[in-house]
Amino acid sequence: MHVLFAELSPDDPQRMDARYLQLSEFWNELRTCGDSGATTWEVLDALETEITECLYRNPPDIDRAMSLTARAALMIAGFTEL
Known part of the structure; x- marks a missing residue:
């Protein structure tokens, strides 16, 4: 039996598209629901701006954008000790 492992590289266009x-x-969805949870829109707007800047870099810093989005999700959920 032969096993073939195929993974997408971090720079693979399909993977980048999926992350975008x-x-x-x-x-x-956050804008649609309009609920900033346990944080404020001011804080979320600042994170969103930073994420947009990450995505406009050449090459895009998708890892940083994903990390900042995860941070936003934690802040919305009430985890403020980050």
């Missing part, structure tokens, strides 16, 4: 989609869906 995850980021955009999170922020679009």
